[in-house]
Every structure is written in structure tokens, then in C-alpha cells.
Amino acid sequence: MSLTKRVATLGPSTDRLAEEDFYKLLDLVDGVRINLAHASPGEVERRINAVRAYERERGRPLAVLVDLKGPSVRVGKTPPVAVEVGQHVVFKLGDRSDGSYIPVPTRALFQVVERGDTILMLDGKLKLRVVNAGVDFVEAVAESSGVVTSGKAVVVEGKDYDVSPPAEDDVEILDKISRLKDDIDYVSVSLAKNCKDVDAVRTLLNELGFESQIVVKIETRSAVRNLEELVYCGDYIVVARGDLGLHYGLDTLPIVQREIIYTSLSYGKPVAVATQLLDSMQNSPTPTRAEVNDVYTTASMGVDSLWLTNETANGSYPLAAALWLSKILEKVEYNIVKLPSPGDVRDRFAKGLVEMAHDIGAVILVYSMSGTLAKRIAKFRPLNVVHVGTPDVKTARILSLIWALQPAYIPANSYEDGLEKLIASRGSAPFVATYGIRGGVHLVKVMF
Numbered sequence: 001m002s003l004t005k006r007v008a009t010l011g012p013s014t015d016r017l018a019e020e021d022f023y024k025l026l027d028l029v030d031g032v033r034i035n036l037a038h039a040s041p042g043e044v045e046r047r048i049n050a051v052r053a054y055e056r057e058r059g060r061p062l063a064v065l066v067d068l069k070g071p072s073v074r075v076g077k078t079p080p081v082a083v084e085v086g087q088h089v090v091f092k093l094g095d096r097s098d099g100s101y102i103p104v105p106t107r108a109l110f111q112v113v114e115r116g117d118t119i120l121m122l123d124g125k126l127k128l129r130v131v132n133a134g135v136d137f138v139e140a141v142a143e144s145s146g147v148v149t150s151g152k153a154v155v156v157e158g159k160d161y162d163v164s165p166p167a168e169d170d171v172e173i174l175d176k177i178s179r180l181k182d183d184i185d186y187v188s189v190s191l192a193k194n195c196k197d198v199d200a201v202r203t204l205l206n207e208l209g210f211e212s213q214i215v216v217k218i219e220t221r222s223a224v225r226n227l228e229e230l231v232y233c234g235d236y237i238v239v240a241r242g243d244l245g246l247h248y249g250l251d252t253l254p255i256v257q258r259e260i261i262y263t264s265l266s267y268g269k270p271v272a273v274a275t276q277l278l279d280s281m282q283n284s285p286t287p288t289r290a291e292v293n294d295v296y297t298t299a300s301m302g303v304d305s306l307w308l309t310n311e312t313a314n315g316s317y318p319l320a321a322a323l324w325l326s327k328i329l330e331k332v333e334y335n336i337v338k339l340p341s342p343g344d345v346r347d348r349f350a351k352g353l354v355e356m357a358h359d360i361g362a363v364i365l366v367y368s369m370s371g372t373l374a375k376r377i378a379k380f381r382p383l384n385v386v387h388v389g390t391p392d393v394k395t396a397r398i399l400s401l402i403w404a405l406q407p408a409y410i411p412a413n414s415y416e417d418g419l420e421k422l423i424a425s426r427g428s429a430p431f432v433a434t435y436g437i438r439g440g441v442h443l444v445k446v447m448f
């Protein structure tokens with residue numbers, strides 16, 4: 001059982017799996033991601049229902065994370081536009097085109113782009129140099145090739161658009177899926193620059209009645225500049241390597257990735273790494289040596305979770321990708337170089353518990369109503385599985401994406417009762433068991 005948690009982005013490829021294979025894929029993850037940039041409300045509902053049906057059958061909580069499109073600039077409606085090296089390409093302000101030019105419905109692109117800029121698309125595979133730019137058009141020359149389809153993101157290298165989340169599309173789709181809010185455990189904010197952006201999304205979610213955790217994707221230069229602030233205001237941090245790799249040169253990406261991981265670990269904030277983990281598996285049943293090593297090395301730093309994106313959303317081998325991620329994680333030797341310093345007495349209790357369990361080679365059992373104590377324990381990076389009993393299934397789902405925590409839904413009418421049930425269900429010695437502080441007393445049961 002890996003301490004590092006696994007997330008698969010759902011999409012057309014997972015939709016095509018027979019139920020048996022879809023369940024095999026879900027057996028290999030701790031949560032699923034639905035990218036609202038590529039899903040209709042109907043698809044969101046169907047995918048969530050399928051995951052909840054799996055949960056009922058397997059009796060195993062899974063986190064559901066929806067990923068906001070964000071204020072990205074995207075191609076409007078167009079037939080696929082095949083772009084060859086050296087080709088002159090025209091972008092025009094507009095909702096749709098016949099394929100003779102690339103339509104972009106939002107002014108934000110034309111406001112920032114200048115002659116000499118580089119436009120990046122398809123996660124950087126398509127690169128175009130701007131030779132002329134106007135208020136509602138851009139002329140560029142392709143320096144690489146690719147096929148541009150509707151909805152693909154358009155990025156100007158090194159520049160952030162002057163727009164902030166929540167985008168109009170975000171408000172619209174969140175409103176349309178708000179009846180599913182109780183089944184949405186995490187909402188990830190794309191292209192946030194600062195905590196003002198995050199708070200704006202939080203306010204919108206509150207207005208719509210969502211109680212979801214907020215995931216902050218670090219994917220722009222502004223976000224990296226405001227990293228500490230964002231680590232503070234987000235419930236979970238993600239190194240979003242897709243867009244990050246467009247806003248920073250790829251040679252800078254490993255440095256930025258480590259800065260985000262170390263800052264999150266130091267503040268005890270859950271952190272994930274997403275995108276291109278096993279990217280070649282979009283078209284291959286096995287990963288490259290470099291990808292296996294990237295997954296191993298990144299996991300060894302102690303991130304809470306790793307996210308498969310295109311590999312499972314629209315790759316040809318979604319199940320194989322999930323299998324390989326698990327196979328690699330099973331073997332990881334952790335080398336965690338950053339840990340938070342304990343804050344208040346509850347932190348010191350949690351830290352002490354982790355150290356004692358480690359010293360006596362015991363498993364930790366925690367009964368945690370809200371999951372707060374369980375998260376406190378996880379941030380000190382126990383190197384053994386932590387079994388968490390909780391009477392709230394939503395807490396169980398949220399904890400599924402946190403380091404080392406194995407949540408179980410255990411209804412109980414008191415902390416004492418809950419802890420006894422957890423011990424009865426898991427109690428192979430040695431273990432340290434606690435429900436934290438009650439009436440001023442921190443109770444720990446140690447069983448050899």
C-alpha cells in the first residue's frame with residue numbers, strides 16, 4: 001500500500017472502458033479528476049454517479065475533484081486546423097471560423113500579445129512566433145507543427161492574461177452542476193494569481209452551497225511569485241506542470257517544481273504534482289525509463305498525490321497508465337527533506353505520535369470526526385499507513401487524497417466508541433491509537 005496517493009483524470013478514454021475495467025482503474029486510484037474545460041454538466045454527472053456506484057460496491061471512499069477551466073484563453077469553434085512548420089497562421093477575435101483562421105472569442109489574447117512574442121498551444125507542442133498583432137487579430141509563423149481543435153488553450157510565453165478566476169464559464173458550469181455539490185470533494189482553481197482570486201472562487205462556491213476543499217493550481221508566473229500566500233490560502237496545492245511548463249522554460253520547471261513542493265511541505269499543506277507523469281503512455285502500453293524515474297523521484301520527496309491527466313483522460317492505455325503509476329509507487333523509498341515545525345500543542349502531539357509510532361514500528365489508528373487530527377498527523381509524514389475512522393463519508397473522501405491516510409467510514413456515537421470500533425477492525429498490534437484531545441486530555445493507547 002503506497003503512502004503517496006493517486007489521481008486519474010476522467011475523460012473520453014475512461015468513458016470507453018467496460019465497467020469491469022473502469023472498476024479495475026478505480027481500484028488503482030484514491031481520487032478522480034474531472035476537467036470542466038472538457039466536460040458537459042451531463043458528463044460530469046454521469047462520471048460522478050459511476051464513481052459513487054463503485055464506492056458502494058467496493059465500500060471504499062474515493063475523492064471527486066472537479067477542475068475549473070479558469071480564465072484561460074481558448075480556441076472557439078473551428079474544424080481542426082493542421083499547422084505545419086513555417087505556415088502563416090492568423091488568429092482572429094471571434095467565436096467560430098471555417099478553419100481558414102483560428103477563432104479566439106476572448107479579447108484577453110489581443111490585449112497582451114505583441115510582435116516577437118511566442119504563442120504556445122497543445123501543452124507547448126505547437127509553437128508560433130508573432131509577426132504582427134492588432135486589436136482583434138494576430139499573425140504568426142509556426143515554428144513547429146500540430147493540429148489545433150476547438151477548446152484548446154492559447155498561451156503567450158512569459159505573459160499572464162489580465163483576467164482572473166472565476167471565469168464566466170466557471171460560474172456557469174458550477175451553477176449547472178451545483179445539484180452535485182455534495183458529491184464534489186475538491187474544486188481546483190486554474191490560473192489563480194493570488195489569494196484574492198482564490199477567495200473569489202471560495203465566495204462563489206459558498207454562494208452556490210459547495211463545501212468543497214479548494215485546490216490551488218500553481219501554473220503561472222504570478223502564482224509562483226505569490227507562492228507562500230497561495231500555500232497559505234489553499235487547502236491543497238498542485239504543481240500544474242502543463243501550463244507551468246508553458247510559462248517557464250522546461251529547463252526551469254524542475255527548479256520551480258521543487259520550490260512549490262518544499263514550500264508546501266514546510267507549511268504542512270497537502271501538495272500534488274500533475275501532468276505528463278507517464279505522458280508517452282498516451283500511445284504506449286509501457287512508460288519510458290525517464291518517466292518511471294520522474295514518478296519515483298517526485299514521490300520520494302513526499303508529495304501527497306500524483307495526478308494522471310491526458311494519460312487516462314484521452315490516452316489509448318488508461319488502465320495501463322494507472323497500473324504503472326501504482327507499480328512504481330509500491331517500490332518508492334522516501335527521502336523527505338522538508339517537514340513543518342510544529343505550531344501549537346495539537347501539532348506537537350501529532351508530531352510526537354508520528355515519531356513514537358515510527359520508533360516502535362507501530363501503525364497509527366486515529367478516530368477523527370472532521371479529519372483535522374488526521375491531516376495534522378499526515379503533515380509530519382508518517383512512514384507507515386495511518387488508519388483513520390470517521391463517521392462522515394465526505395471526510396473519508398477528502399482524506400483519501402492525503403499522505404498515508406487510509407480512511408474508513410465508521411459511524412459511532414462518541415469518539416471513545418469510534419476508536420474502539422476502529423481498534424477492533426484494525427487492531428493487529430503493534431499500534432498507537434488516539435482520538436486526540438477530549439476534555440483537555442490527549443489520550444493515546446499503545447498496544448504491542
Ligand SMILES: Nc1ncnc2c1ncn2[C@@H]1O[C@H](COP(=O)(O)OP(=O)(O)O)[C@@H](O)[C@H]1O
Nearest residue numbers: 009010011012035037038123152153309310313
Ligand atoms: N477530452 C478530454 N476530456 C477530459 N479531460 C481532458 C480532455 N482533453 C484534455 N483533457 C485534460 O485537460 C488538460 C489539458 O487540457 P487543457 O487544460 O484544456 O489544455 P489543452 O487541452 O489546451 O492542452 C489535461 O489535464 C487533460 O487531462
Ligand SMILES: C=C(OP(=O)(O)O)C(=O)O
Nearest residue numbers: 219240241242243274275
Ligand atoms: C493540471 C493542469 O491544468 P490543466 O491540465 O487543466 O491545464 C496543468 O496545467 O498541468
Ligand SMILES: [K+]
Nearest residue numbers: 037068069190
Ligand atoms: K483546466
Ligand SMILES: [Mg+2]
Nearest residue numbers: 219240242243
Ligand atoms: Mg493548467
